[in-house]
Amino acid sequence: MPRPKCCRQIGEMPGKVCFHPAGTASSPCGEVLLTLDEYEAIRLADLEGLYQEQAAARMNISRQTFGRIVEAARRKVADVLVHGKTLRIEGGPVSMREAPPVRCPRCHRALELSCRSRTEPVCPRCRQRV
Secondary structure, X not given: OOOOOOOEEEOOOOOOOEEOOOOOOOOOOOEEEEXXXXXXXXXXXXXXXXXXXXXXXXXXXXXXXXXXXXXXXXXXXXXXXXXXXXXXXXXXXXXXXXXXXXXXXXXXXXXXXXXOOOOOOEOOOOOOEO
């Protein structure tokens, strides 16, 4: 049984979470899922131009782990570009760095969210999905 993944720190959520080839509602070729930690790795390495050691420190992971994450992310982005697939960004064992607390949309209670949870979070007071 593999070790559980540690939470990776991300600096920001993506503004858009789905990209597809122009002129189509969805790609007939398929969909590629890019996790939030892979998105953050590409953002830090390719957009901000950080070295792997610096980017790994920001994500609170080892340099070797960062290297594996960014390699997988680049492979997925290349697959999307070459084969005209849809790219969806979501999920993964992440937590926001210095993020404001998440609040229930119904009762506005501050919620403790665990990145290890596999289900959608539910407010313990009013049972609203967050």
